[in-house]
Amino acid sequence: MIKVLLADDHSIVRAGLRRIVEESGDMVVVAEASNGREAIQLVQKNCPDVAVIDISMPVLDGLEVTGHLLSAYPDLPVIILTMHEEDQYVVRAIEAGAMGYITKRSAPEQLVTAIRQVRDGIRYLTPEAGNALARCVARGSHAKSILDSISMRELQVLRRLAIGHTNREIANDYRISIKTVDTYRFRLLKKLNLRNNAELSRFAIQNRLIEP
Secondary structure, eight states, rough: OEEEEEEESSSSHHHHHHHHHHHHEEEEEEEEEESHHHHHHHHHHHOOOOEEEEEEEEOOOOOHHHHHHHHHTTTEEEEEESSOOOHHHHHHHHHOOOOOOOESSHHHHHHHHHHHHHHOOOOOOOHHHHHHHHHHHHHHHHHHHHTTTSSSHHHHHHHHHHHHOOOHHHHHHHHHOHHHHHHHHHHHHHHHHHHHHHHHHHHHTTTTTTTO
């Protein structure tokens, strides 16, 4: 049996993932985590064969968790599971060391296939993720170098600001203070040489962080 760890901060999502995994017949969920730090602790305790990690979690996000896990357990395959289909998220996941990337829109059998494949040492990307990665390579280094200056949390805040969410909404969703969101916004404007949220939105659209 392939031992799987699931990490997602929504219990209803974890329940659905558990059902998909355990109905496969050759997998078992050995642990479930609701935040990034808990995921790291449960990997140490349960020694899973594969970790399925949501990219947007409180405390530590999925890419931070991936970095911590691969530093301590370099042979542990990590699959990033996310609602984000934008190109830059795929690139960040691969750069962090993830062996798989699928979205929450993916069919259940894709998750099962991904787990089996990464367990055998073979990278798994959905066709959409593969296309996104190819687009980023084709665009060249300029846009990538700009985005490389942005942390994962800043990228998440940028995306939320760009689609019109308020600082309070962002703070509530990521369980951080409004002051912290203000700090992220200030850093983004400075790093990207932008002046306001409207320019942040244009930047996000131009770099395929959100849909126009």
